[in-house]
Amino acid sequence: MNQHAVNVYEISRLLYDLRQPANREACRANPQAFYRRYAIGEDGLRLLAGPDWQELVDAGVSIYLLTKLAATLGVSLIEVGAAMRGMSKEQFERFLGEQNRRNRALAVLPEEET
Amino acid sequence: MTMIVAGLGCSHAPSIAHAYDAGATREPGWKPLFDAFARARRWLGERRPDALVVIYNDHVDNFFFDTWPAFAMGVAGEYQIADEGWGPRRFAPVPGHPALARHLAARLLESGIDLATSRRMELDHGFLSPMPLIDFEQGWRAPVVPLTINVVLEPLPTPARCWALGEALGAAVASYPGDLRVAVIGTGGLSHQLAGPDFGKVFPRWDLEFMELLERAPQSLKDYTMADFARRGGEHSIEVVQWMAMRAALPADSRMELKYYYPFGLMGYGIAGFRPAQAD
Numbered sequence: 001m002n003q004h005a006v007n008v009y010e011i012s013r014l015l016y017d018l019r020q021p022a023n024r025e026a027c028r029a030n031p032q033a034f035y036r037r038y039a040i041g042e043d044g045l046r047l048l049a050g051p052d053w054q055e056l057v058d059a060g061v062s063i064y065l066l067t068k069l070a071a072t073l074g075v076s077l078i079e080v081g082a083a084m085r086g087m088s089k090e091q092f093e094r095f096l097g098e099q100n101r102r103n104r105a106l107a108v109l110p111e112e113e114t
Numbered sequence: 115m116t117m118i119v120a121g122l123g124c125s126h127a128p129s130i131a132h133a134y135d136a137g138a139t140r141e142p143g144w145k146p147l148f149d150a151f152a153r154a155r156r157w158l159g160e161r162r163p164d165a166l167v168v169i170y171n172d173h174v175d176n177f178f179f180d181t182w183p184a185f186a187m188g189v190a191g192e193y194q195i196a197d198e199g200w201g202p203r204r205f206a207p208v209p210g211h212p213a214l215a216r217h218l219a220a221r222l223l224e225s226g227i228d229l230a231t232s233r234r235m236e237l238d239h240g241f242l243s244p245m246p247l248i249d250f251e252q253g254w255r256a257p258v259v260p261l262t263i264n265v266v267l268e269p270l271p272t273p274a275r276c277w278a279l280g281e282a283l284g285a286a287v288a289s290y291p292g293d294l295r296v297a298v299i300g301t302g303g304l305s306h307q308l309a310g311p312d313f314g315k316v317f318p319r320w321d322l323e324f325m326e327l328l329e330r331a332p333q334s335l336k337d338y339t340m341a342d343f344a345r346r347g348g349e350h351s352i353e354v355v356q357w358m359a360m361r362a363a364l365p366a367d368s369r370m371e372l373k374y375y376y377p378f379g380l381m382g383y384g385i386a387g388f389r390p391a392q393a394d
Binding site: 009012013015016018019020021024054057062063064065067068069070071072077080081084085086092095096099100103104106107108109110112113 | 128129143145146148149150152153173174175178179196197198199200201266308309310311312313314315316318319322350373374375376377378379380
């Protein structure tokens with residue numbers, strides 16, 4: 001993990017703790033106060049305040065932990081992905097729809113179940 | 115004689131769990147995938163397994179960065195459902211097979227695979243997104259032995275080492291006393307990329323090539339690095355090492371009897387079923 005700029009371990013600990021409903025509630029009620037329980041520094045606070053999803057990944061935070069923050073804040077993975085691509089949600093959904101159509105010919109599927 | 119009667123590779127993803135829990139399995143986008151899982155479920159049922167070894171990866175729901183084992187086997191009597199941030203899914207705890215698990219762990223250690231064991235493992239979507247689709251009928255059908263591979267906290271085990279784990283697992287299963295019928299499941303992949311400007315890109319040609327290699331030349335996959343897999347199928351597709359370990363556990367002459375592939379949304383979803391030639 002990249003440790004030089006941001007305290008990735010501590011941010012990861014914070015996100016890992018969101019597995020507990022009480023922490024999710026605290027985070028939703030007052031995100032800044034919840035984040036300040038952890039020694040994540042001003043840089044960590046800034047990244048989480050966005051949240052700046054791509055910068056968090058670039059700093060070394062696992063997407064599997066970021067999904068816990070997204071779940072807590074009610075942000076979908078499609079919205080996270082759109083932000084990382086620099087797209088609106090609608091643009092990203094259009095991309096996925098086009099990709100589905102383009103790739104459909106390569107599907108290997110059983111006969112339909114009734 | 116205890117033997118492996120089936121091997122199954124299949125994708126895992128939160129999306130599968132969310133579609134299932136939202137009752138969306140018959141919606142046009144999702145139906146092809148759930149139909150394929152229904153086939154896999156019937157196929158696995160016909161193989162009549164008494165126990166399942168499920169090779170998957172945890173997504174920072176059970177393990178954390180204080181200590182992350184390269185390989186870890188659950189040796190508990192039952193396994194709780196993890197809360198990944200959306201609340202735990204409404205499934206009963208999954209029954210374990212501690213006698214088989216302890217035997218497998220001991221044999222694996224004797225054969226040079228230094229795996230960790232765990233008496234308390236919470237199962238996340240790596241296990242729980244596909245398993246209700248292939249082994250659930252009112253309740254869990256067969257007891258399980260969970261076996262995790264680290265694909266999260268670098269440095270990671272090499273694909274060749276994951277193959278070696280699978281080979282040793284196959285020998286360990288065969289040495290279990292009695293007449294148990296064991297199925298080995300490997301979950302993960304196929305292609306997906308969950309960061310950066312290519313977020314959501316699917317790589318269907320590589321996915322199909324991977325399944326072809328797994329069928330016809332599985333040992334050739336040992337020459338790949340994790341970086342190779344990431345380049346071909348996206349960063350998060352390295353989970354295919356779990357399919358490799360499954361395939362390595364089976365006799366070389368196993369035949370692929372089931373093959374489905376569905377590139378949809380953020381993922382290339384795959385299912386492959388193998389039957390050992392000697393298994394009735």
